[in-house]
Amino acid sequence: MTTTASPRETPATPRLVALLAEFDSVDELLSAARRVRDAGYERWDAHAPFPVHGLDDAMAIRPTRLPWLVFVAGVAGCVAALVFQWWTNAIAYPFLISGKPLFSLPANIPVSFEVTILLSAFAAFFGMFALNGLPRWSNPLLRVRRFRQATQSKFFIAIDAADARFSPEATRDWLASLGPAHIDEVRDDGLDAALPKPLVWGALIVAALALVPPVMIAKARVTTGGQPRYHPFFDMDAQPNLRAQQASHLFADGRAARMPVAGTIARGELFDDTALYLGQRRLSAAERQEQAVAEAAADPNQPPADVPPRDGYAWVETLPVPVSERLMLRGQQRFNIYCAPCHGLTGNGEGVVSVRALELQQGTWVPPTSLHAEHVRQQPVGQWFNTITHGVRKMPGYGEQLSAEDRWAVILYMQALQRSQDARPADVPPDVLPQLQNSP
Amino acid sequence: MNDHTTNLLDDSAALNLGELAPRVMRLSAIVCAIALGLALALGLGAGDGMRAFQFAYLQNYCFVLSIALGALFFVVLQHLTRAGWSVVLRRLAEIMAATTAPLLILFLPILLPLLLGSWGLYVWNNPELALHDELIRHKLPYLNAAFFGVRCVLYFGIWGLSARWFLNRSVEQDVARNDRLTMRMQAASAPVMLLFALSVTFASFDWLMSLDPHWFSTIFGVYFFAGCTVGFLASLILAVAALQASGRLTYSITVEHYHDLGKLLFGFVFFWGYIAFSQYLLIWYANIPEETVWYLARQSAGWQFISLALVFGHLLIPFVGLMSRSVRRNKTWLVGWSVFLLAMHWLDLYWLVMPAYSGNQPILGLLDVCCLVGLGSALVGLSAWIASTRLLIPVGDPRLSDSLAFHNV
Numbered sequence: 099m100t101t102t103a104s105p106r107e108t109p110a111t112p113r114l115v116a117l118l119a120e121f122d123s124v125d126e127l128l129s130a131a132r133r134v135r136d137a138g139y140e141r142w143d144a145h146a147p148f149p150v151h152g153l154d155d156a157m158a159i160r161p162t163r164l165p166w167l168v169f170v171a172g173v174a175g176c177v178a179a180l181v182f183q184w185w186t187n188a189i190a191y192p193f194l195i196s197g198k199p200l201f202s203l204p205a206n207i208p209v210s211f212e213v214t215i216l217l218s219a220f221a222a223f224f225g226m227f228a229l230n231g232l233p234r235w236s237n238p239l240l241r242v243r244r245f246r247q248a249t250q251s252k253f254f255i256a257i258d259a260a261d262a263r264f265s266p267e268a269t270r271d272w273l274a275s276l277g278p279a280h281i282d283e284v285r286d287d288g289l290d291a292a293l294p295k296p297l298v299w300g301a302l303i304v305a306a307l308a309l310v311p312p313v314m315i316a317k318a319r320v321t322t323g324g325q326p327r328y329h330p331f332f333d334m335d336a337q338p339n340l341r342a343q344q345a346s347h348l349f350a351d352g353r354a355a356r357m358p359v360a361g362t363i364a365r366g367e368l369f370d371d372t373a374l375y376l377g378q379r380r381l382s383a384a385e386r387q388e389q390a391v392a393e394a395a396a397d398p399n400q401p402p403a404d405v406p407p408r409d410g411y412a413w414v415e416t417l418p419v420p421v422s423e424r425l426m427l428r429g430q431q432r433f434n435i436y437c438a439p440c441h442g443l444t445g446n447g448e449g450v451v452s453v454r455a456l457e458l459q460q461g462t463w464v465p466p467t468s469l470h471a472e473h474v475r476q477q478p479v480g481q482w483f484n485t486i487t488h489g490v491r492k493m494p495g496y497g498e499q500l501s502a503e504d505r506w507a508v509i510l511y512m513q514a515l516q517r518s519q520d521a522r523p524a525d526v527p528p529d530v531l532p533q534l535q536n537s538p
Numbered sequence: 539m540n541d542h543t544t545n546l547l548d549d550s551a552a553l554n555l556g557e558l559a560p561r562v563m564r565l566s567a568i569v570c571a572i573a574l575g576l577a578l579a580l581g582l583g584a585g586d587g588m589r590a591f592q593f594a595y596l597q598n599y600c601f602v603l604s605i606a607l608g609a610l611f612f613v614v615l616q617h618l619t620r621a622g623w624s625v626v627l628r629r630l631a632e633i634m635a636a637t638t639a640p641l642l643i644l645f646l647p648i649l650l651p652l653l654l655g656s657w658g659l660y661v662w663n664n665p666e667l668a669l670h671d672e673l674i675r676h677k678l679p680y681l682n683a684a685f686f687g688v689r690c691v692l693y694f695g696i697w698g699l700s701a702r703w704f705l706n707r708s709v710e711q712d713v714a715r716n717d718r719l720t721m722r723m724q725a726a727s728a729p730v731m732l733l734f735a736l737s738v739t740f741a742s743f744d745w746l747m748s749l750d751p752h753w754f755s756t757i758f759g760v761y762f763f764a765g766c767t768v769g770f771l772a773s774l775i776l777a778v779a780a781l782q783a784s785g786r787l788t789y790s791i792t793v794e795h796y797h798d799l800g801k802l803l804f805g806f807v808f809f810w811g812y813i814a815f816s817q818y819l820l821i822w823y824a825n826i827p828e829e830t831v832w833y834l835a836r837q838s839a840g841w842q843f844i845s846l847a848l849v850f851g852h853l854l855i856p857f858v859g860l861m862s863r864s865v866r867r868n869k870t871w872l873v874g875w876s877v878f879l880l881a882m883h884w885l886d887l888y889w890l891v892m893p894a895y896s897g898n899q900p901i902l903g904l905l906d907v908c909c910l911v912g913l914g915s916a917l918v919g920l921s922a923w924i925a926s927t928r929l930l931i932p933v934g935d936p937r938l939s940d941s942l943a944f945h946n947v
Contacts, residue, residue, distance in 0.1 A: 151945065169861075196825065204822050207815065 112285040115238045116256045117270055118245065119278035124150055127253035130276040131156040134255060137272070141258035145239075145248040167225040168218045175217030179210040235294070242282045256284065373418035375502050377483030378411040386410060405484055413480030419506045429511030432504050436496055445469035445515040464492045469512055470519045482509050547933070547942060552786045559926035566919025573912030580905045588651075589658040589895065590905055596648055596659060597891040598909040600745060601769070601884050602917045603641055604762070607738055608770025609634035610701050611763070614734060617704070617720075617727035622940035623798055626790045629932045630777055630925075632705040634770070637920040639698030644916060648745075649690055653683050662751040673752055681748055689744055696737045700730045705924075711934035720936055738763050749894035753832040757817045764810040768852075769883040771803040772876035777921075779873045781930065790931055793867050794944050800866030800875075807860065807879065811853035836889060840899035844889050852882040884910070 121127045124146070131144050135158045144150075144157060153159075187193060188200040198205055227233065239245050239256060248254050255278075257269060273281055329335065340346055340354035349356070369375035381389065389412075407413055419425065434443060442449040447468040455463040467474060474482075486505050489495035500508065517525065526534060547553075555562075581591025612631040616624045648659065657664035662681040668674050674681070704723060711719045739759025747758050755761075775796070781787050821829045836845050856879055865871045892900060932938065 149947075154947075165863075196823065198823075204815075204819050207819070 112287060114259050114266060114283055115286045116258050116284040117264075117266075117273060118239070118242055118282040118284050119255045119257075119273045119276065120244060120247070120280040120282070121253040121255070121277075122279050124253065126277065127255070128152060128156050130255055130278070133276055134257065138263055139257055139261050141261040141264075143256050143258075145245075145254040145256065147249050147251065147253075150253075162229065164222065164225050164229060168221045171221030171225075172214045172218035176210050176214040178217075179213035180206060183209060236287065238284050238286055241287050242284055244280060244282055252279075369502075371418070372411065373414050373480075374506070376408075376411075377414055377480030377487075378407045379414050379480070381410055381412050385412070405481070405488075405490065407480070407484075413478035413484070415478045415480070417479060417506055417510060419503060421510060425507045425510055426514060428504065429507030429509070429514075432500060433508050433511045433515075436499060437508065440466040440493075441469055442466075444519075445512065446519075466493070470516055475516060475520075479509050479513075482512065546789045547931070547938070548787055548789045552788060553790075553929045553931055553933070555786070555922060555925050555930065558784060558786075559922050562922035563919050563926070566915040566922065569915040570912050570919060573908045573915065577905055577908035577912060580903075580908065584905075587658050588656075591909075592648065592651070592656075592659040593891060593895040594903075594905045594909045595913075596745065597887050598884075598906070598913045599641075599644060599648065600891070601887050601910070602913045603638070603645075604766040604883070604887070605769045605773045605917065606634055606638045606641060606701075607697065607734075607763075608766040608768075609774075610638065610697060611734060611767060612770060612774075613701070613704050614727045614731050617723045618731055620724060620937075622937040623795070623944040625935045625937050625941035626787070626931050627774065627778070627795060627799070628935075629708065629928070629930055630774060630781075631770075632701070632708055632932075633921050633925045633928070634773070634777075634917075635697075635701035636705045636924050637917060638694065638701050640920050641917075642694040642698065644913065645690065645694070649687060653687055655683070660748055660751075662748060677751060681751060686744060689740065693737045693741045696733050700726075700733070704730075705928075708932045708935070709928050711932060712929055713934065715934045717936050719934075735759075735763075738766070746890055749891060750832055753829065755817055755821070755829075755832075757813060761810075761813045761817055764806060764813050765883055765886050767806045768803065768810050768879055771799060771806060772879040772883070775799050775803070775872055775876040776880070779869060779876075787930060790942060792944070793869070794946050795941075796869055796872055797863075797867045797946050798944075800860060800872050803872075803875070803879065804857070804860040804866070807853065807856045811857070814848075814853070835893040841889070841893055844885065844900055848882065848886055848889060852879070852886060856882070 119130065121130060127144060127146060127150065131153065134142055135156060142157075144153060146153070183206045184201045187195075192200050194200070195205075244252070245254065255273075257264060257273070259266070263269070270281060342355045344354040345352050346354040372378050372380065433445075437445075438449055439451045440449040441447055442452070445468065447466045449466065452463070452466050456465070483505055485493070486500065486508060487495055487497035496505070523531065523534075577591060577594070581588050581594075584590045609631045612624075613628060613635050615621075616628055616631075651658075652660060652663055655663065657667075660681075661667060662674055662677065663683055668678055679685075703726070707719050707723050710716075739762075742759045742762035746762065747754065778787065778791055778796070778799075782791065818833065821833055835841065856875060860866065860875055865875070888900070888906075935941075
């Protein structure tokens, strides 16, 4: 066994912190540890390159308090998370989510679970550090050169000078009796105690700076400002595009809105079927010839037709839409809505509007035409269509209220109405005919 | 008790069931016959076409089988992880897992009536139901008696054959002391684990989830598996305690092994709770009637108390109770918690199965008790029978010394 000669005690000699005994094997360490334990020392530690089984018992290390720390932190985390969720979702900003209760335990469990785990983990990690007295800036043990072997191949026991039973000479002699390979003195190097000044100042400055954002936020919450709110994430809120009523310097008239290109046709507005949309059909060359002849031969004193079709066109004589019961029922409905007020439900011109107007006797009312009149019957359906669309004389046009198909439906119903007042025996169903013939 | 540096293996007398085996087998057989006979009589007397009997039998059968399946999982897991601590416990688990093969016979009271057309238990077996119910009609390619039967054969085949195989290799190693057997068991453990996972999942779908054929939950298999493991770990603790009380395995199995079983029990109790809550939360949150119907049945007409009992009794209370290291190292406390958790596992299966029988109040009757006693004693008897000719510890395992010297830090 060798001993490092201790320097003469001068005022400059650093304070003795611990005595370090070095051993060559695990068994030596264990038996020495047991003797140190039995001798009543309380402030001491053992160092080994690998975990030594049974060292806990040999050193009489008490079970750590860390699990209790973790448990308390976990419970605190759970409670904190629940309270947080309760306060935010049920009290501060009540917000219905999926129709669930404002404070709903199932929904709150995932967050509570995670926060429990988080705080438990923090407690375990930081608590372990704290219980080990870490972080330490410097450990005087590391200044002893031989101690480096603690991570290689040697085993050490260090008895703290602050221990009640410690005395520099007596403890050293007693340690020597344990049979160590070497005894070292561990002296205070003065580096451990104080926090480095730059670190303190740095931490204070960072802490002060860290207060700035919360203070700014707090101020902003209780004041109003002249500037619009700071908008960090645009999310396509303010787009540099031009809208309908804005000005634009790109165009001479200064408007951002432009007219459509000439000849633009909106979808669904290519009214290319003149029969359907105008009630007119194009005449063939032969028909045009005939028409010219008829016009030349016509009586100049006879008033012209109500509204003539376009040049080279004639009114259609038949409906350009397929006839069905559905169309008929539609026509009935539309007729009753739009036409019946004036023309009456039967088309005889005695609609409620007309009856009322005649009652008023103001002298300006022109009674609506009866749809059963002969001149109406004579007109081709295309002309009826034109009448419904643009109106005639005092009647306004209904082209805006009724679509082309609806107008043809009304025309179909008009034909049915006319037939009802001008029926022939052939129109009556055979099984009903005998009833008519037999009735008085 | 014993110095951890010089752990002894029990002597050969303490490694065998010895004369305990025939006594246990005889007693179990008698109790099983009486209890199941009484159950059958009660079922016939109930006058509802044996429905009550079938439900009670199914629930208790799944309880007993879940312990055997948990045992199989344990065995395969120890090989998969090349564990050293658990060797002294593994033979007991192998024995319990090997009961799955004979348990097939006890499944016949469920399977045979189904194959013969009974739909008192599984309504999807009713051919008229498919006429009116479009959902059932679509599920018929899977939920039909023939395919069901084929799958049963498949499940019991996988479990029975793999449990037997692991037991036989381990017993072979008792004599041969051949390390290659350990290599083979380790190599087999991975594919067997996959087969185990799939078979347990689909078995739980077939036998438990299809009780309400309109409902489904993809996590159901995991839920059942979690229950199996809790049930098995509790049973293993009780089995070890009982054997040690009879003077067997007193040196080989130490407080350290109890500690680890306690840790696993704690972990799997929480795992069960996690899975149970996951299943509940997703259905609760989406609030879709197709899915909530199952939980609604378990939240009304008295079932809500059983649900709450499970939340507190199967999760919260055991979680806090098993947390402490000293509890896990105390045999008495651990045995107490194991009994409690076995009861909770039984309650869990009751809660899974019975609402399909009657949406009304949960009623515990003599029928349930008889089925439990009957099937439980069958499990004990079968285990004793399988253990009777074998050692209770795999003495040939190369990691036996690790296990005997096992020490928690």
